[in-house]
Amino acid sequence: MDWLLLSQYFFAGLVIGVIYSLMAVGITFIYSIMKMINWSMGEFYMIGSYVQYALVVWLLGPKMWFLGIPLSMLVVFLLGLVVEKLLITPMFTGGIERKDEYATVITIALMVFFRNLFSYIAGPYEYSPPDYAPPMKIGTLPVSGNRFVAFVGTIIILAAFYLVVRKTWIGRAFRAVAQNRVGAQTAGVEVEKIDMLGFGVGVALAAAAGALLAPVFMVFPENGAISTMKGFEIIVIGGIGSIMGSLVGGLLLGMVESLMSVFISPSYRDVYGFLALMIILAVRPTGFFGEKERLA
Template sequence: MYPIPIIAEALINGLMLGAVYALVAVGLTLIYGVLHIVNFAHGAFLTLSMFGIWLLWEHAGLDPYLSILMLTPIMFGLGYGVQRFIIGPAGHGRDNSILLVTLGISIVIENGLLVVFKSDTRTIATDYGFRVIEIGPLLLSWPRAVGFVATMATAVIVWLILNRTDVGKAIRAVAKEKLGARLVGIDVNHIYAMTFALGSACLAVAAGLLMPVFYVNPQTGGAFVLVAFTIVVLGGMGSVTGALLGGLLIGVVEAASSLFLGDSLGQLGIFVLFILVLLFKPTGLFGARI
């Protein structure tokens, strides 16, 4: 048995990593909740964002956290355009076509990145990458703490958009009642694209928070999205709050199983939890409400 401070430290660091998972999952669940499709391009968009952060660091010397401010509007625009002008028209409104289009986009992006950046792994060496915060006996990772705070701030912003703006209310309306939305004059295609834009913008934030502590190569996003899918199901498909809480939970579970089972088995805990939830509460831990 480990001493209590070590356990606490691991769990808190896990919680903070979970926050970034949550951010990836929030985008995914938002798109699922409104468009009712699983966006297979989500991972590739995350990879793209991480390369964006890396490029801004490598060639412009821009700090990853500052780059978020630049990359977020870019990813927002890209998400909007890809849904409005590629996925929408090419999907013809059929779920399985849309699914395949998103899969196709992810293949194009991943291979495009492979051509440009090769399969090399890139990192960013900031002077705060390994900085720690001492709280009593606990040593907490500084960049993860930043990630946690920034994720919570982003979640609040997403919540405000969904609940306090007309576009946000329209997004929630379209999620549950498309015909009713069209009859009050909501342009459903625009709302779909706005949802995609919002989900993609979350990825830009996640990428900036990840790069100081993680690496990127053309496949990196996929690993995160696999965990994010798990979180989306765990939290209740389409539930933003569920994704947020689910992400935090997954972070803690992963940290706990790494600690007790060893690093290489860290993700085992996630999938055991996942199977248990599917068996006993298949609608997700927190139900679905967008």
């Protein structure tokens, strides 16, 4: 086996794995706080990519693309706040008995709505913003500049997210609500506000992935579908609700897909991820870092 080639496959898997993780962290963050699965996560990814495209092409110019990333996140964060206030809050305040079902129906409806809205606004075309960076070499490894930027950007965003969650008051409040809603409420945390912020932050992470990957996977109304599927796969591998699990799960899935698709066949690329998922669940039913829920 050629070691250079093997290291190239390995690096390709690492890059894609870290990028998958960003999506998965957003999904698991929303789940851990609100105990709901956001099925429209891919559409927030898609909106992030459209906002980035519009900013880079019409406002900022190709050289200032990096300013587009936080702006895209901000736009989607604000959109997330509005969506949460209007559509998700009734889940907790409206006396809805089957909260899971409500969340599933409402987020799937959002998914369909956003896809069609963007098909209507931007047409069914694919768009691609200008490259963030030219192709480069790390040692002897040829690397796509755009992927490298997405890789580094993801690490920065995940590190910032980790610091906020671990070291700030708001992060502590997020963790408290994630551990026990009632307990956090009795300690004076306004859980409704935390829900709103948590949803906004979660979808902003998806938007960051969309904005970072816009020149890699292009911009079109359904570009979030694959990322959402991978994101769900990762959170189950890593353990639902675990941020560390999302990172490890993302890396593992990226590696498995990259290596198996070369050594066996790319026709079954999605099968490899699901096989890994089945094996891990058979050995550890809660995933790598899954914890049992703490109940009051």
